[in-house]
Amino acid sequence: MKSTYRDDFKIEGYHFGSGEKTACIVGPMRGDEVQQQYICSQIVRELQAIEAKGGIADGKSILVIPSCNPSSMNVGRRFWAMDGTDINRMFPGYDKGETTQRIAAAVFKSLEGFKYGMQLASFYVPGEFVPHIRMLRTGYEDIKSAELFGMPYVTTREPLPFDTTLLNYNWQIWNTSAFSVYAGQTDSIDVEDSRLATEAVLRFLSGIGAIDYSLTIPGYESLTLNEENLVTLTAHHAGIYVRKRKAGDMVKAGEVLATILHPYDGHVLEEIRCEQDGIVFFSHHRPLVLQNALLYKVVV
Amino acid sequence: MIKTIVNTELPLAERLLVRKNVISHGNGKKRFCIVTGTHGDELEGQMVCYEMARLVQQNIDKLDGTVEIYPSLNPLGIDTIQRGIPNFDLDMNRIFPGSEHGTMAEQTAFRICEDLKGADMVLDIHSSNLYLRESPQVRINVLNEKELVPMAEHLGVDFIWVHDAATVLEATLAHSLNSTGTPCLVVEMGVGQRINHGMCNHLVEGIFNLMKEMGMWTGDVKEMQSGIVCKGDHVEFLNAECSGVFLTELRTGINVTKGQSIGQIVNALTGEILSDVKSPVDGFLFTIRAYPIVYEGSLMARIYHA
Ligand SMILES: [Zn+2]
Numbered sequence: 001m002k003s004t005y006r007d008d009f010k011i012e013g014y015h016f017g018s019g020e021k022t023a024c025i026v027g028p029m030r031g032d033e034v035q036q037q038y039i040c041s042q043i044v045r046e047l048q049a050i051e052a053k054g055g056i057a058d059g060k061s062i063l064v065i066p067s068c069n070p071s072s073m074n075v076g077r078r079f080w081a082m083d084g085t086d087i088n089r090m091f092p093g094y095d096k097g098e099t100t101q102r103i104a105a106a107v108f109k110s111l112e113g114f115k116y117g118m119q120l121a122s123f124y125v126p127g128e129f130v131p132h133i134r135m136l137r138t139g140y141e142d143i144k145s146a147e148l149f150g151m152p153y154v155t156t157r158e159p160l161p162f163d164t165t166l167l168n169y170n171w172q173i174w175n176t177s178a179f180s181v182y183a184g185q186t187d188s189i190d191v192e193d194s195r196l197a198t199e200a201v202l203r204f205l206s207g208i209g210a211i212d213y214s215l216t217i218p219g220y221e222s223l224t225l226n227e228e229n230l231v232t233l234t235a236h237h238a239g240i241y242v243r244k245r246k247a248g249d250m251v252k253a254g255e256v257l258a259t260i261l262h263p264y265d266g267h268v269l270e271e272i273r274c275e276q277d278g279i280v281f282f283s284h285h286r287p288l289v290l291q292n293a294l295l296y297k298v299v300v
Numbered sequence: 301m302i303k304t305i306v307n308t309e310l311p312l313a314e315r316l317l318v319r320k321n322v323i324s325h326g327n328g329k330k331r332f333c334i335v336t337g338t339h340g341d342e343l344e345g346q347m348v349c350y351e352m353a354r355l356v357q358q359n360i361d362k363l364d365g366t367v368e369i370y371p372s373l374n375p376l377g378i379d380t381i382q383r384g385i386p387n388f389d390l391d392m393n394r395i396f397p398g399s400e401h402g403t404m405a406e407q408t409a410f411r412i413c414e415d416l417k418g419a420d421m422v423l424d425i426h427s428s429n430l431y432l433r434e435s436p437q438v439r440i441n442v443l444n445e446k447e448l449v450p451m452a453e454h455l456g457v458d459f460i461w462v463h464d465a466a467t468v469l470e471a472t473l474a475h476s477l478n479s480t481g482t483p484c485l486v487v488e489m490g491v492g493q494r495i496n497h498g499m500c501n502h503l504v505e506g507i508f509n510l511m512k513e514m515g516m517w518t519g520d521v522k523e524m525q526s527g528i529v530c531k532g533d534h535v536e537f538l539n540a541e542c543s544g545v546f547l548t549e550l551r552t553g554i555n556v557t558k559g560q561s562i563g564q565i566v567n568a569l570t571g572e573i574l575s576d577v578k579s580p581v582d583g584f585l586f587t588i589r590a591y592p593i594v595y596e597g598s599l600m601a602r603i604y605h606a
Contacts, residue, residue, distance in 0.1 A: 001596050004543045004567075078389065082595055083431060086389075089468075096539060099597035124389045125403070161470035162394050234401075238309035263312045290387060290404045291309035 001102075009071050011103070013110060016047050019059035022210045023116040025201060026065050026107070026167065029087040030079065031072030032187045035194060036120035039183055040066040042198040047211070055212040062210060063114070068107050088121075089162070091170040108170065116145065116208060117176040118201060119167055122186040125294055127284045128247045131196050133222070134180040136169050142177040143224055148207035149179070149200040150219020153281070153299070157227035179204075184247070185285070225299065230281055233296040235260055237269040241289040245296075249280045257296055260289060276300040305370075305415045306408050316376065318408065320415070321369045323356050328365035330516045333416055334507070335370040336425040338392050338473060340377020340384070344490040345425035347500040352507060362519035367511075368419070373412055373473075381493070383429065394468070396476040413476055420514065421451065422484040423507065424474055428587075429492040432599065435552040435586040436489040436499050441465055442531075444478045449529060452485055454513045455506035456524030458553055459586045459604065462531040491590045528584060530604050536581055538601040540565055540594040544574045548588060548600075556585050562601050565594060581605040 001009040027033075027040035044064050050056060067073065072081055079086050085100040093105025111117060123129065132153035135141040146154045163169050171178035181201065184193030196217065203219050205211045235241075237260050245257040251274050258272040278300035284293060306318035320333075334352055336345025349371040356367050372378055376386045384391050388405045398409025416422050428434040437459040438452040445462050452460050469475055477484040487503065490496040509524045511517035540546065548563030556562070556579045565575040579585075583605035594600065 002543045003595065004545065004593055082593065082598070083429075084383065097537075097597060098539065098599060099595040102597040161467050164467045234403075238311045240311070288311040290311065292402070292404045292407055294403055 001099075003071075006071070011065060011068055011070075011107065014044050014047070014064040014066070016051050016062040016064075017056035017060050017210070019061055021114040022060040022062060023118070023205060023208065024063040024065070024111050024114040026111065026117070026119045027067045028073065028120065029068045029167075030122060031069060031074075031076060031081075032078045033120070033122050034073070034187060035183060035185055035189050036122065037067060037073065038189045039120055039181075039194045039197045039201075040064065042194060043201055046198065046202055046213075050211050050213055057210050057212065060210045062205065063110070065107065065110070068103065088167060089165045091165055091167045092174070104167075108167070111171070111176070112174070114176050116204075117167075117171045117178045118204070119178070119180050120197070121168075121180040121182060123182070123282075125284070126286050127282055127294075128185040129182045129282050130247045130279070131183050131193055131200070132281075133200075134168075134182055134227075135178065136163060136166070136172065138169060138172045140172040140175075140177075145177055145204075145208070146179055147222045147224075149181070149204045149222070151181075151196075151200050151222055152220045154222045154224045155227050156224070223299075230297040231274060231276065231278065231300050232294060233257065233272055233274060233298065235270065235272070235289045235291060235293045235295055238289055238291045238293075239263050239269050241284065241287060241295070243283065243285065245280050245283065246285070247280050247283045251278055251280060251298065253277050263288075272296065274298050274300070306411045308404055308407070316404070316408070318370070318373060318375065318412065321353055322366060323353070323360070323363070323369070324366040325360050326364035328516055330365035330514055331368065331419045332365065332511055332514070332516060333368045333370065333419045333422045334425065335373055335412075335416070335422060335473070337370075337372040337374055337378055338424070339426060339429070339492075340374050340380065340382045341430060341492045342383075342427040343378075343493060343495055344427035344500055346371060347495050347497065348425055348503055348507075351500065351504045355504065355508075359519050362517055364518065365516040367516075370412075373408075383492075393473060394471045396471055396473045397480075409473075413473065416473075416477060416484075417480060417482050419482055421510070422477055422482060423487060424484055425487045425489075425503075427490040427492055427494075428488055431492075431589060431591040433491040433552055433588050433590040434488045435459055436487065436503060437461055437527075437586060439463060439486045439488060441469065441475060441478065444483075445531070447483060448478070448485060451483065451510065451513075453526040453529075454510040454524060455485070455487070456502065456509060456522075456526070457487065457489075457506065458527045459584070460527055460529045461535070462529065528604060534604055534606065536579075536583065536603045536605060537599060538562065538577060538580075538603070540575065540596055540598045540600055542574050543595045546577075546589055546592050546594045546598075546600055548577075550585065550588050552586055552588050554585050556583060556603060558582050562588075577601070579603055
């Protein structure tokens with residue numbers, strides 16, 4: 001697609017192997033998903049090395065689209081810069097519609113017919129996660145296959161009305177087993193979490209027999225959770241947020257996970273505690289909090 | 301009487317406040333709510349709220365019932381010239397009916413919804429966005445066509461658009477209210493970040509006309525023309541076939557003929573016309589692009605045809 005003054009907008013794909021459309025991997029749709037960008041680049045690098053050694057299974061093909069939105073990332077905008085729309089809220093797309101609907105339609109068409117689809121995704125609430133695989137409960141979700149990633153957790157949740165426009169939802173409706181891969185954070189790169197996510201994708205590809213790969217990190221036996229069952233901790237006060245526990249940490253019942261301080265005199269407005277022992281699944285990580293903000297999700 | 305319906309803390313020495321003005325007179329039990337400002341960059345509703353608050357109070361003896369005015373459902377958005385809610389990446393009109401124990405945005409949506417429930421009419425005024433200029437119109441979900449079209453006709457807008465039910469629209473304020481028995485009409489008019497006095501004054505007259513019809517207003521009202529009611533597939537969408545600068549001199553609310561020029565997409569570097577945009581039908585132009593830069597796919601116009 002041409003732009004009025006910028007260089008042409010292009011979405012590039014990397015193909016590996018040939019034959020049956022086995023798996024596709026989709027990178028950032030939003031301009032701040034740099035962690036996801038980094039992971040994609042690592043997956044492509046590994047797959048190139050595997051292919052060079054003849055490690056892509058006969059008759060199987062893999063497609064990686066490292067970015068659906070280079071244009072927004074280049075200007076530091078999360079959404080499509082011209083009109084503020086979110087490509088990941090435009091699926092299955094419409095090739096005669098608005099710009100981002102057309103982009104979604106083109107992406108969706110190139111992904112059509114793949115057996116497995118993986119999206120490197122981010123969450124709309126600012127914070128960091130324990131690496132996990134997320135699925136919407138559409139009735140088509142494939143939990144058994146999700147365990148092949150060997151990520152610590154697999155989560156499922158009920159789709160909301162708004163979710164029917166997500167890639168993950170539409171993939172499932174159109175017979176692709178869809179997984180959203182969540183790797184720690186979004187707007188900065190954590191090399192260790194990225195390595196975990198890259199390995200998880202390769203472990204999955206090896207698990208479904210698409211590649212021949214010897215893993216460097218052992219996988220987890222995934223725990224499957226309903227997101228609705230996580231314990232959520234919210235802020236009763238707004239203020240300065242000082243975090244003591246982050247995603248992946250074990251917490252004891254009654255322990256202080258974070259404090260909220262008065263922004264002018266520094267006295268403690270609130271201590272955030274979890275009533276049960278557990279593991280931090282999600283943690284807010286901005287220095288200020290609003291009243292009622294979601295601070296933690298804990299697996300108990 | 302000014303009432304605060306949402307009151308939550310922000311980090312530094314400030315609270316988020318959503319307020320309404322409740323104006324009552326007589327023994328009538330009917331309640332008419334005018335809400336706007338869900339999208340912080342849409343300002344046409346500001347003048348409508350001002351005129352309603354002013355005129356109802358000046359002619360309070362003509363009121364039989366209660367008028368409630370909510371000029372700013374998203375005060376932080378209005379203050380920062382943003383469509384959405386600052387600190388959240390979400391469009392407020394995609395999180396209704398909200399949740400009592402959710403995030404600040406979800407709780408705000410929840411309290412607004414609870415506060416509006418039970419009204420005899422809620423008018424939710426939007427003004428398109430920065431990109432498109434709209435004729436005054438009411439948009440109605442086909443599920444509520446029977447109850448709402450007759451009410452909308454009293455507002456005297458150019459166009460009443462009965463659209464398909466879409467799952468993603470289930471989280472709008474209008475859908476949340478209509479599906480729980482509180483009638484809500486969505487008005488779209490004008491363009492983002494600007495106020496068109498003529499359109500606002502006309503809508504104010506339409507609101508008084510509807511209030512009179514509902515038995516809440518005894519003052520004189522102007523006779524209202526009922527506009528086009530559009531059901532089913534009668535709208536042509538003109539999307540840009542290439543990127544460039546869209547030039548047009550047309551305004552909305554006019555009839556166009558098949559083959560008539562709607563505008564051009566030009567290249568300012570080379571001086572070429574890249575696309576000559578023509579109407580594919582005889583019809584009524586109710587949307588025209590206001591923001592000149594277009595990408596392939598950008599909407600330039602919408603035309604109703606019988
Ligand atoms: Zn709006």
